[in-house]
Amino acid sequence: MAEKVTIATVARHARVSRQTVSNVLNSPHIVRQETRQRVQDAIDALGYRANQAARQMRTGRSRLIAARIDPTRDGINGSVLDRFLHGLTETADAAGYRVLLYTATDDAREIATYGDLLGTYELDAFVLVGTKYGDPRTEWLADRDVPFVTFGRPWDALDAHPWVDVDGAAGTAQATRRLLDTGHRRIAFIGWPDGSGVGDDRRAGWRESLRAADVDPSGLHRETEDGIAEGERLMRDLLDAVAPTAVVCASDSLALGALQAIRGTDQNVSVIGFDDTPVAAAVGLTSVSQPLGDAAARCVDLLTGVLDGDHETPDPVLLQPSLALRHTA
Amino acid sequence: MAEKVTIATVARHARVSRQTVSNVLNSPHIVRQETRQRVQDAIDALGYRANQAARQMRTGRSRLIAARIDPTRDGINGSVLDRFLHGLTETADAAGYRVLLYTATDDAREIATYGDLLGTYELDAFVLVGTKYGDPRTEWLADRDVPFVTFGRPWDALDAHPWVDVDGAAGTAQATRRLLDTGHRRIAFIGWPDGSGVGDDRRAGWRESLRAADVDPSGLHRETEDGIAEGERLMRDLLDAVAPTAVVCASDSLALGALQAIRGTDQNVSVIGFDDTPVAAAVGLTSVSQPLGDAAARCVDLLTGVLDGDHETPDPVLLQPSLALRHTA
DNA sequence: TCCAGAAACTTGAACGATCCAATCCTGCCT
DNA sequence: AGGCAGGATTGGATCGTTCAAGTTTCTGGA
Numbered sequence: 001m002a003e004k005v006t007i008a009t010v011a012r013h014a015r016v017s018r019q020t021v022s023n024v025l026n027s028p029h030i031v032r033q034e035t036r037q038r039v040q041d042a043i044d045a046l047g048y049r050a051n052q053a054a055r056q057m058r059t060g061r062s063r064l065i066a067a068r069i070d071p072t073r074d075g076i077n078g079s080v081l082d083r084f085l086h087g088l089t090e091t092a093d094a095a096g097y098r099v100l101l102y103t104a105t106d107d108a109r110e111i112a113t114y115g116d117l118l119g120t121y122e123l124d125a126f127v128l129v130g131t132k133y134g135d136p137r138t139e140w141l142a143d144r145d146v147p148f149v150t151f152g153r154p155w156d157a158l159d160a161h162p163w164v165d166v167d168g169a170a171g172t173a174q175a176t177r178r179l180l181d182t183g184h185r186r187i188a189f190i191g192w193p194d195g196s197g198v199g200d201d202r203r204a205g206w207r208e209s210l211r212a213a214d215v216d217p218s219g220l221h222r223e224t225e226d227g228i229a230e231g232e233r234l235m236r237d238l239l240d241a242v243a244p245t246a247v248v249c250a251s252d253s254l255a256l257g258a259l260q261a262i263r264g265t266d267q268n269v270s271v272i273g274f275d276d277t278p279v280a281a282a283v284g285l286t287s288v289s290q291p292l293g294d295a296a297a298r299c300v301d302l303l304t305g306v307l308d309g310d311h312e313t314p315d316p317v318l319l320q321p322s323l324a325l326r327h328t329a
Numbered sequence: 330m331a332e333k334v335t336i337a338t339v340a341r342h343a344r345v346s347r348q349t350v351s352n353v354l355n356s357p358h359i360v361r362q363e364t365r366q367r368v369q370d371a372i373d374a375l376g377y378r379a380n381q382a383a384r385q386m387r388t389g390r391s392r393l394i395a396a397r398i399d400p401t402r403d404g405i406n407g408s409v410l411d412r413f414l415h416g417l418t419e420t421a422d423a424a425g426y427r428v429l430l431y432t433a434t435d436d437a438r439e440i441a442t443y444g445d446l447l448g449t450y451e452l453d454a455f456v457l458v459g460t461k462y463g464d465p466r467t468e469w470l471a472d473r474d475v476p477f478v479t480f481g482r483p484w485d486a487l488d489a490h491p492w493v494d495v496d497g498a499a500g501t502a503q504a505t506r507r508l509l510d511t512g513h514r515r516i517a518f519i520g521w522p523d524g525s526g527v528g529d530d531r532r533a534g535w536r537e538s539l540r541a542a543d544v545d546p547s548g549l550h551r552e553t554e555d556g557i558a559e560g561e562r563l564m565r566d567l568l569d570a571v572a573p574t575a576v577v578c579a580s581d582s583l584a585l586g587a588l589q590a591i592r593g594t595d596q597n598v599s600v601i602g603f604d605d606t607p608v609a610a611a612v613g614l615t616s617v618s619q620p621l622g623d624a625a626a627r628c629v630d631l632l633t634g635v636l637d638g639d640h641e642t643p644d645p646v647l648l649q650p651s652l653a654l655r656h657t658a
Numbered sequence: 659t660c661c662a663g664a665a666a667c668t669t670g671a672a673c674g675a676t677c678c679a680a681t682c683c684t685g686c687c688t
Numbered sequence: 689a690g691g692c693a694g695g696a697t698t699g700g701a702t703c704g705t706t707c708a709a710g711t712t713t714c715t716g717g718a
Contacts, residue, residue: 049448054704119378383674
């Protein structure tokens with residue numbers, strides 16, 4: 001069993017002091033080229049790797065980023081998180097950070113977990129997925145000057161923090177325009193009740209696009225909690241009430257329900273969902289696709305900016321979604 | 330800004346030495362009840378949390394477990410990992426461990442990542458999801474005495490390591506028996522090519538159940554790479570060739586394809602998938618459901634056994650799946 | 659040749675916890 | 689009363705790294 005290779009081992013091997021080895025690693029420019037090479041060779045030869053715990057003890061930085069993994073509520077829209085996490089791990093890795101997982105069942109517990117993670121692991125930053133009006137989590141973190149990014153806008157716009165989001169309104173607008181372009185006029189919308197930032201945003205994209213095309217959107221939309229059964233119910237209602245020729249949905253779950261409602265009748269109604277989940281791909285549902293890998297990468301960018309660089313709050317990032325065309329629209 | 334609370338702060342506050350505080354945390358039984366209480370009160374009052382980096386430096390243990398997050402191949406079967414990871418995070422947390430994510434595109438890179446994680450973060454253990462014949466990863470880890478568990482059996486049975494798995498054969502057997510019980514006889518199977526441990530296992534469950542019911546399985550099965558399109562293609566083939574009245578599939582992707590093939594015809598064929606993914610729930614597909622949360626918990630159990638306890642290799646765990654009945658069978 | 663000043667490198671201390679060995683009590687037995 | 693066993697407590701050393709301050713080496717100009 002080979003004994004542990006520390007910075008002292010490398011120093012001995014390269015006939016320099018510990019500090020010089022440390023400098024080669026952290027501020028290479030202040031070490032003479034020749035020495036630097038000698039140290040580097042020793043590092044390679046011995047397979048030395050800096051011990052993160054020791055480094056952390058001195059610098060107070062863990063190079064660890066926390067992200068929450070959810071219990072996959074309905075499973076369909078949950079897969080968004082899965083893809084985001086993968087992107088996050090990949091880009092964080094490239095930037096020299098690693099992703100630590102945590103779970104929590106409610107906001108209070110989540111905040112307690114923050115305290116724990118910060119206290120025992122000295123986490124460098126948090127990535128929060130999803131935000132809501134008056135989110136207590138962002139407030140807690142901001143109060144303590146803990147670096148964090150949210151994937152999702154701060155809907156109250158109270159205090160500014162770095163965020164990355166996908167332009168939901170642009171997504172539904174794109175979907176609606178696509179339907180208008182293919183000749184539809186009575187284009188309905190199935191979404192979520194007033195008050196959720198994300199839901200209101202997605203509805204707005206649909207509404208404005210209709211208005212821009214001189215179509216009156218009133219009466220053409222329905223709101224409900226998310227879910228397949230709910231989507232089916234509301235679609236039935238819409239078919240009876242206004243007989244739309246197309247429908248834009250705020251989620252793939254709702255869209256899937258709508259598809260089932262339509263299958264019952266003999267009408268030909270176009271359907272577009274949101275999130276481009278695996279289910280959408282599976283059943284051939286046209287859906288608004290979020291650039292999740294990109295979003296994750298931008299989150300890491302913002303964080304490293306805050307962590308390694310200046311104290312300025314970096315500009316938020318709003319990404320554009322695209323339409324994954326399949327055979328339902 | 331409050332200054333950092335260390336073990337010395339607590340000691341001063343409780344009028345004891347640092348060592349006593351450490352004992353209260355690590356070996357409470359050797360401290361007198363009264364003193365222990367006084368120290369505990371100080372800890373609570375000050376909100377002290379042991380610094381993991383410092384502890385790790387002395388003990389060499391990070392209380393970190395690594396798990397890989399994949400790029401969600403086809404997205405449908407990938408969601409299994411998602412649910413497993415959540416379970417893992419939850420139970421690891423309860424056992425005082427945290428889950429660190431990593432990614433890798435191939436075995437060589439994954440092994441390189443092991444070296445990196447072990448060297449810089451001194452990871453305590455790895456959880457590998459999925460194993461194959463002659464897996465180089467398990468060999469590498471075993472050679473270096475790195476604790477690890479696999480979710481998935483070692484198919485070569487070369488060297489024994491702790492593992493947790495779900496009995497796939499039992500799952501397909503259960504599915505097949507269900508179909509036999511409801512009157513089916515010509516029950517087909519769509520699975521993966523020979524040579525994948527998981528695939529062969531699932532096929533075996535179907536075959537043995539048919540044989541036990543005196544049905545000849547020959548000609549009733551087809552093999553292909555995973556995927557919806559492939560499932561559809563093979564189901565068409567089966568319908569033409571042997572006109573089965575039911576089919577058991579090795580994955581929900583294949584089952585979904587089979588459903589699409591059947592929808593084209595007017596035949597009434599029962600379909601059962603495997604993995605009980607969100608998609609299955611969405612389209613009402615009966616599917617074999619793996620107890621993922623349970624599996625994750627058992628993985629943590631095995632690991633903590635190895636880490637905190639004895640040096641014996643713990644007995645592997647084989648969990649039984651259940652059938653999620655929906656309206657396709 | 660000499661010296662100032664910069665560049666390159668070295669040394670001792672510190673981060674916060676645990677381990678080890680030594681000391682201090684306390685109560686009990688003779 | 690004295691001695692002793694045993695548990696409870698203490699101070700010092702240590703893990704591997706970086707920071708701060710010190711020392712040596714190099715360079716170039718008078």
